[in-house]
Amino acid sequence: MGRKRTKSGKIRLAEVAELAGVSPITASRFFRNPEALSVAKRTRVESAAKELGYVPNLAARALASQRTEVIGVLIPSLTNNVFSDVLRGIYDASEGSRYSIQLSNTRYSILQEEKLLRLFLAQKPAGLIVTGIDQTAESRAMLQAADCPIVQIMEIGPDPVDMMIGFSHYDAARAAVAHLFEQGHRKIGFVGARMDPRVQRRMDGYVSSMKDAALFDQRLVVTTATPTSVTLGGALFTDLLAREPDIDAVFCANDDLALGVLFECRRREIAVPGQIAIVGFNDLEFMASAVPTLTSVRTNRYEMGKTAATMLIEAIEGRRPEQPVLDLGFKVIERQSSSARRSDSRPAVSGAGAANKMIALPSSHD
Amino acid sequence: MGRKRTKSGKIRLAEVAELAGVSPITASRFFRNPEALSVAKRTRVESAAKELGYVPNLAARALASQRTEVIGVLIPSLTNNVFSDVLRGIYDASEGSRYSIQLSNTRYSILQEEKLLRLFLAQKPAGLIVTGIDQTAESRAMLQAADCPIVQIMEIGPDPVDMMIGFSHYDAARAAVAHLFEQGHRKIGFVGARMDPRVQRRMDGYVSSMKDAALFDQRLVVTTATPTSVTLGGALFTDLLAREPDIDAVFCANDDLALGVLFECRRREIAVPGQIAIVGFNDLEFMASAVPTLTSVRTNRYEMGKTAATMLIEAIEGRRPEQPVLDLGFKVIERQSSSARRSDSRPAVSGAGAANKMIALPSSHD
DNA sequence: AGGAACGTTGACAGCGCTACCAGCAACGAC
DNA sequence: GTCGTTGCTGGTAGCGCTGTCAACGTTCCT
Incomplete structure (x- = not known):
């Protein structure tokens, strides 16, 4: 049973490299930029990693590379349905990517937001998603100074810190x-x-x-x-x-x-x-x-979250969107x-979920 | 303004130690177990840290100590109101503690859950919260072998992996x-x-x-x-x-x-x-x-989340609950x-319920 | 043929922190 | 007075990985 837990279940990159017959640094590159390896070594490292069940140590990676693969998300509420839709979009977009989501709840307090922001920024996140456009001056300064992409979600307004997605x-x-x-x-x-x-x-x-x-x-x-x-x-x-x-x-x-x-x-x-x-x-x-x-x-909440996270990841990887402010409309x-005012007081009777007439508008801001 | 961002905002433990006139290891101890320091050094380190605005590097800590301060949470859905209440409880309980929450969505798939579990466990989490009692055999084996406390939430059943909180x-x-x-x-x-x-x-x-x-x-x-x-x-x-x-x-x-x-x-x-x-x-x-x-x-969803996280943190810190399985009831x-069936089709007028005005129930439109 | 340019690989030196163990002073027991 | 004990402090040696740079082989140009 306890087969691979010989010592503490630790299979290091060095082990993989050894089995693959390459240097540790080459093995390391395989995980970060496989294209850089020759096809032969690539397959060797790949199968060695699979055979040993290698899982990278994220802490070591973060320490050595001076950056994390964490996307910080600051939202004001976990209860509100609105945010759960946005969150679902964010999580969906992050899935399959190398980035993991770190969620924090500001409880609708911009002071709390500032505190959390300070905490997040100290960990050098890969990117940040913050809610709204009403930050404290201090928060704004921190965001401005942060050396990672940032998306403001839920609404659009003047002076985006970086990217912005929402509606008016x-x-x-x-x-x-x-x-x-x-x-x-x-x-x-x-x-x-x-x-x-x-x-x-x-x-x-x-x-x-x-x-x-x-x-x-x-x-x-x-x-x-x-x-x-x-x-x-x-x-x-x-x-x-x-x-x-x-x-x-x-x-x-x-x-x-x-x-x-x-x-x-x-x-x-x-x-x-x-x-x-x-x-x-x-x-x-x-x-x-x-x-x-x-x-x-x-309002397109799921799409907002998904697009925000997608844009953010793109930006992290160096592909900045041509359009940094996105109006999702309503x-x-x-x-x-x-329905139209009527003199009699009986409600209109019609099928449930009847086809809805829609008025679509991009939110025009001036 | 840009005072402390001399190089790249990095204030290391060594800097704090130097300012406080102690060795780095003593400063380190201050953050992990202040009681172990003499009062004099404690205050010196404390004020030095505050003055420099020191924030520990979690990656380095995790690498050196071989463990993280992350609590993994696996839930099946982000959309469901039920889970947002539970989550709120978990986040509330984790706030103020040193632990941070890492959330993942299994989408009601126990195979997905198994995959995520493997991922989580590789990072040596401080603790784990998983939903329900229906894991794959493989998942169960992993949980069994994990060397961190685990809480199963949402329901109770036989054979808890570790701790359990929920209801029938x-x-x-x-x-x-x-x-x-x-x-x-x-x-x-x-x-x-x-x-x-x-x-x-x-x-x-x-x-x-x-x-x-x-x-x-x-x-x-x-x-x-x-x-x-x-x-x-x-x-x-x-x-x-x-x-x-x-x-x-x-x-x-x-x-x-x-x-x-x-x-x-x-x-x-x-x-x-x-x-x-x-x-x-x-x-x-x-x-x-x-x-x-x-x-x-x-059902006591918020309480369930809050208690689960609290129990988990207690267990992580070595204080295992005397009662590892908690039935929160319903x-x-x-x-x-x-309300009681009656022969006439007009509904009862009753003062029962929460929003207790005496309200005439609507009869059908006629 | 010579050399530049490119693609691929490896050696080295840490990243910032903590585990471990040793050292030292102060104190009490014999 | 000697020895152990306790409480506090510091030195050393990594944790596992990646940034940087140098070195190598190959190709393509002049």
Whole structure:
């Protein structure tokens, strides 16, 4: 049984080299740049490594080469569905590559982010993925000074540290409100939780749209710093309704809140969209399945993570993308919950997951 | 500004030692076992390190000490809410400790798990957290031979490799079905997706309960290997209904499916719980907020992750828990969706559930 | 033929840290 | 006073790998 664990299971590069009849350095090169070897030695080293079951010692490699093959990822939350999709993309892209992902959770604190950044940078990561564009000055300076590629994800904005991939939350919110306007809604409330920078910008988009239409009223906005949840959606909507009982639509900063609003409407026997239209944000899977189906702004989260990691790896290996800032855009997915205003209060009946009309927009930033 | 980045930001232990006026090895000891130093040297090294902004080189440490401070975590999915809760617990527990988390996704494949395990073990992790009790024989042998503490999470079963923390999915399912029996339901369907080992055991629990009551019928079971989703819940329920139109309850293998079933009922104007009762599994946050509120089996996911990581770290540091197998149990949270069967089809008004307003349950639209 | 250019290989010297063991002072037991 | 014991400190010798540079053989050019 304990066959290969003779001493401590250690098969070193030297052993492989010896079996292959080459010098250790040649064997080393095989693992880093096989092209540099002659075909004969390449196959010899390869079979020797396989025979011995050689696995490189990453610590030794990192020490000798002064760099690691770790990609640091800083995200603000592990709970949020949004980030789990992004993460899945990142992990998928990193799989099969030589790089491993080191994940840390900033808990929506830019101070915590700064601390983690310092920690990460000290280990000389191969690359870094950070969330958003709102870092502390100190963090920004560290990122600026870091000698590894960096991707900022989730949104785009001015002054990328390096690469950037996301979309404009501001424009996306404006598109959502525009859709509600088109459907004849005027008194549109906003419900937001957590109020991290991206939610803030969605709110800004809402506010500016409403102001443009001379429909803005501070009383239409209900927000809280509390982390989001379905239950919270109901509670915030309740507040909104207490203040402004005659609203005809609610734009929710995310889909959990939207679902909470929907349930609250059901509880109060408010017809959706007959009396109140609902629009969410992110287009999580359940939105297409709810009754009525819920309109939302689709964001390409998985793709964002995957592309970010792919771009980063490319950049690490010296192939910088020609386009360092990538706008993945968004789409307003129109569903039953926001269909045109109607006088009768019966909700529209239609097949679940009915083909969705989509408004696709690249987020134009100026 | 750029003060300490003289060469390439490298402040070595030797520099710290020099400034503190001690030998490098003494400085080294300070970071690993401060108690071993005299108070005088301790403070000297401490302030020297702080002044220079010293950050240890983990690669060098790992190489010299022949072990890493990495805790490997193998989970089957990043998408599933269930695991994000567990992960959050793990990360929370690891924070503040010296250990960092290395996460890998097995995608519900035990072969992939075996591959990842081999990779992890080669790096001599400080500890390992693996999901479930269904490893390949080869994986099990590797785990058995590994010289680091290991925790199996998510469920408990016989023959722990080392430590184990979870609950019995089989018993939890039996409790859910027992609850439905108590409420007067007899023709209870089962809806399951993905059918990973834990879902399988929930199904086994359901089947055995139904057989015990002489109520089992294969036609009451609808499952698929497809990954779970809300939409899928609706689709599976549709299948079930087509087969057995007169069921009076559905036990769903998870909450997403349950929500899908609820929406499908709404679409079909089937009263819940008047005509059909629904019970989910996991008790995700939205269950308490749905209309009607949805009964579910609460599982302590966050706690599971947190406790697993805490136990693991304790074990790594030589303090093995007296109780290596920990059953965290479960709880059937009874809500409106499964309240007692009644002859009229109007659902009950009840104060049970979490968001306890007295709310009139919706009747079907008429 | 001579030499430059290229492709391939190897020797050497660490990377920054810690395991191991030796040394030294202070103290108490006999 | 001698010896062991304890508590603290330091020297030495690597951990396993790769960067750098030199050396070699081969090809291709003039």
